[in-house]
Amino acid sequence: MMEKDKLPIWPVARIEEALYRLGRRDDLTPTFDAIAKTILEPRDLQAWLYAAASRGGLEAEPLWVDGNALEQAIRTAGSVLVVVSWGVLAVERARGSRATLLHPDGGTMQLPLETVCAAVRSLWERKYELGSLEAVVDRAGVSRARKAKVRASLLELQLASRKIEVGWMVRPSASAPWSEQLRHGKHLGSILKLGLAFAVMNGAAVGAWYLLGRGALSGEFDSGWLAGWGLTLASAAVLQILTRSWEGAASVAMGALLKKRLLLGALRLDPSSLRHEGLGRAMARVLEAEALEELSLAGGILGIAGTIEFVVAMGLLFRTNITVFATFLLVSAVTIWMCIRHYHFVSAWTAERMTLTQNLVEHLVGRRTREVQGNSVRLHELEDAELSRYAKVSRAMDRFAAIASVIVPRGALIAGICALVPLLVSGRSSVVLWIGIGGVLLAQRSLTRLASGLGAMLEAAVAWKRASVLVDAARKPEEAASGLGLAASLRAAPMGAPILEARQLQYRFSPERQPVLRGASLTIHSGERLLVKGPSGSGKSTLVTVLAGLRSPQSGLVLLDGLDRHVLGAEVWRKKIATAPQQHENHILQGTLAFNLLLGREWPATSDDLVEAERVCEELGLGELLDRMPGRLAQTVGSTGWRLSHGEQSRIFIARALLQRSEVVILDESLAALDPTSSERVMACVLRRARTLLLVAHP
Numbered sequence: 001m002m003e004k005d006k007l008p009i010w011p012v013a014r015i016e017e018a019l020y021r022l023g024r025r026d027d028l029t030p031t032f033d034a035i036a037k038t039i040l041e042p043r044d045l046q047a048w049l050y051a052a053a054s055r056g057g058l059e060a061e062p063l064w065v066d067g068n069a070l071e072q073a074i075r076t077a078g079s080v081l082v083v084v085s086w087g088v089l090a091v092e093r094a095r096g097s098r099a100t101l102l103h104p105d106g107g108t109m110q111l112p113l114e115t116v117c118a119a120v121r122s123l124w125e126r127k128y129e130l131g132s133l134e135a136v137v138d139r140a141g142v143s144r145a146r147k148a149k150v151r152a153s154l155l156e157l158q159l160a161s162r163k164i165e166v167g168w169m170v171r172p173s174a175s176a177p178w179s180e181q182l183r184h185g186k187h188l189g190s191i192l193k194l195g196l197a198f199a200v201m202n203g204a205a206v207g208a209w210y211l212l213g214r215g216a217l218s219g220e221f222d223s224g225w226l227a228g229w230g231l232t233l234a235s236a237a238v239l240q241i242l243t244r245s246w247e248g249a250a251s252v253a254m255g256a257l258l259k260k261r262l263l264l265g266a267l268r269l270d271p272s273s274l275r276h277e278g279l280g281r282a283m284a285r286v287l288e289a290e291a292l293e294e295l296s297l298a299g300g301i302l303g304i305a306g307t308i309e310f311v312v313a314m315g316l317l318f319r320t321n322i323t324v325f326a327t328f329l330l331v332s333a334v335t336i337w338m339c340i341r342h343y344h345f346v347s348a349w350t351a352e353r354m355t356l357t358q359n360l361v362e363h364l365v366g367r368r369t370r371e372v373q374g375n376s377v378r379l380h381e382l383e384d385a386e387l388s389r390y391a392k393v394s395r396a397m398d399r400f401a402a403i404a405s406v407i408v409p410r411g412a413l414i415a416g417i418c419a420l421v422p423l424l425v426s427g428r429s430s431v432v433l434w435i436g437i438g439g440v441l442l443a444q445r446s447l448t449r450l451a452s453g454l455g456a457m458l459e460a461a462v463a464w465k466r467a468s469v470l471v472d473a474a475r476k477p478e479e480a481a482s483g484l485g486l487a488a489s490l491r492a493a494p495m496g497a498p499i500l501e502a503r504q505l506q507y508r509f510s511p512e513r514q515p516v517l518r519g520a521s522l523t524i525h526s527g528e529r530l531l532v533k534g535p536s537g538s539g540k541s542t543l544v545t546v547l548a549g550l551r552s553p554q555s556g557l558v559l560l561d562g563l564d565r566h567v568l569g570a571e572v573w574r575k576k577i578a579t580a581p582q583q584h585e586n587h588i589l590q591g592t593l594a595f596n597l598l599l600g601r602e603w604p605a606t607s608d609d610l611v612e613a614e615r616v617c618e619e620l621g622l623g624e625l626l627d628r629m630p631g632r633l634a635q636t637v638g639s640t641g642w643r644l645s646h647g648e649q650s651r652i653f654i655a656r657a658l659l660q661r662s663e664v665v666i667l668d669e670s671l672a673a674l675d676p677t678s679s680e681r682v683m684a685c686v687l688r689r690a691r692t693l694l695l696v697a698h699p
């Protein structure tokens with residue numbers, strides 16, 4: 001293995017610099033300060049790195065690998081910070097057997113990928129206490145030359161079934177500008193390559209047509225010309241196969257970018273506006289987002305191909321036959337008009353479809369209530385009216401689309417042939433006629449493609465309008481912690497010191513409504529236990545959401561450990577305050593019980609995490625439930641899994657908050673579904689485990 005001092009290792013204290021250089025954000029100044037350096041633990045480093053990446057508009061995603069797939073994982077990860085024994089290696093990229101690394105002294109360095117992997121494996125050997133491997137290899141009498149290889153294979157065998165965190169993949173955040181994402185993913189080159197291939201393919205088709213026409217008109221097909229024609233056609237066919245595969249690759253890459261952005265948008269949607277808009281509309285938006293992806297990609301590629309073909313065909317016609325050229329200009333204008341009409345039909349249809357989806361989801365969610373308490377006759381009348389409105393706009397749109405799909409290709413061909421008639425009658429040069437026919441056929445084909453591409457793009461524009469809420473939300477920057485905030489995130493407030501302070505809070509849900517919070521002030525000291533009581537609707541849950549950082553007050557100040565949200569950032573705020581919202585605002589996610597309990601920790605969970613989760617469950621009185629579950633913590637829960645009672649759910653929500661290792665735990669009416677004996681047991685556990693507690697309960 002290469003010696004430590006020959007590897008371009010970045011010490012942990014310079015990890016932020018390595019992160020920014022890998023993410024091409026050399027303009028940013030690292031904030032890693034002395035406090036961070038001294039008390040940093042691996043878990044803190046992770047949280048800190050996320051925050052530092054998000055401050056630079058980057059993402060630092062953990063790279064997990066199977067013990068025996070290290071090389072492949074680094075090769076496919078792109079830019080990655082790899083943890084080794086003495087710091088990190090900043091791998092810019094790895095191709096084949098070579099890796100390009102950023103050097104802490106500036107510039108880059110090329111190394112065999114195997115050297116990077118060997119440095120990682122040597123860390124693993126120490127971490128997993130596999131020091132005996134050396135002795136095993138010695139005892140087996142392996143030759144000196146093969147020792148390293150045999151040892152690496154033995155290590156891989158030992159770690160084959162383990163998932164190991166190797167480091168962090170670094171890339172622009174999903175909300176970064178498109179141009180930056182395309183550049184980072186090297187997609188711009190692929191798009192240019194695709195455009196060029198389309199152009200060459202068209203050139204080859206025109207060339208083949210020219211050679212065939214030349215032979216046909218001169219009456220001699222000598223073998224040279226025929227060979228030329230054959231070659232041109234063959235190269236066009238090869239290019240077509242290549243472009244198809246490039247098209248596929250470009251679609252997958254662009255689709256992934258779009259999906260990531262939409263997903264980020266969905267996660268960043270303001271919860272209160274989401275609640276206001278309703279589950280059904282949110283679902284309809286997601287469907288539109290899916291349509292957006294399909295249509296924009298299909299339409300984009302068809303549009304590029306059609307445009308290139310159309311430019312070639314029109315250029316040909318312009319140079320040879322101005323009448324046919326003018327005719328096609330006219331046909332194009334009609335085609336564009338038809339596309340715009342189609343856009344209006346699709347807009348109206350999409351609006352109806354969204355309403356239908358929205359109501360369908362609402363009806364599904366409220367199915368039980370409707371069955372038991374609803375007036376079924378009246379509800380069916382409303383559904384019928386909705387469906388008939390939808391059918392009407394669908395019919396109008398389909399009729400127009402059917403007519404357009406016939407008129408555009410056939411109309412273009414007929415118009416082109418009509419425009420060629422004077423040329424036929426005049427008996428002018430057959431070469432011009434031949435080129436004219438070729439031009440008409442090419443222009444007709446390209447116009448048909450262009451119309452389909454444009455149609456799909458306009459449909460995508462309709463979907464974009466509907467899904468734009470998600471795109472806009474993705475663009476909204478996440479409040480990232482400043483250097484001071486990052487350092488604060490690594491230390492706990494001393495017992496007895498003020499930890500959470502609210503000063504003169506004012507909150508109203510809309511300008512025309514009375515404020516729910518008016519001049520609310522409170523100070524919670526570290527280690528305190530506070531009970532918030534009040535009548536229904538008095539604003540207790542609203543206060544909780546403001547303290548938890550889920551809502552921003554219109555005026556007043558909330559300080560956590562003496563710092564406000566702008567300084568601490570959303571991530572650190574969430575880490576320091578764990579909240580269990582009211583039952584109707586909280587959710588058991590589809591997945592294992594362990595995943596639901598350890599939502600606030602790194603996943604996959606360590607064995608220590610699982611032991612702690614089980615212990616908290618037992619303390620909360622869920623031991624008997626665990627015994628009944630065949631899979632215990634691995635049991636699937638959620639809407640299609642094990643059905644949990646109301647009281648069991650509420651205890652899982654409490655356990656989830658307690659397991660977040662936060663400084664402050666806020667429980668909003670979490671005991672409401674429990675009998676007095678269970679409540680007592682739960683309270684004993686909460687008082688023991690929560691460092692600082694704010695409990696909301698009814699009098």
Ligand SMILES: Nc1ncnc2c1ncn2[C@@H]1O[C@H](COP(=O)(O)OP(=O)(O)OP(=O)(O)O)[C@@H](O)[C@H]1O
Binds near residue numbers: 272516
């Ligand atoms: N998203 C919202 N938009 C408009 N008004 C809201 C919204 N959420 C709550 N409110 C109103 O704000 C007031 C305070 O609500 P909040 O849920 O904070 O009360 P609470 O004291 O927690 O009530 P409860 O004890 O019944 O849970 C209520 O009148 C409620 O109707």
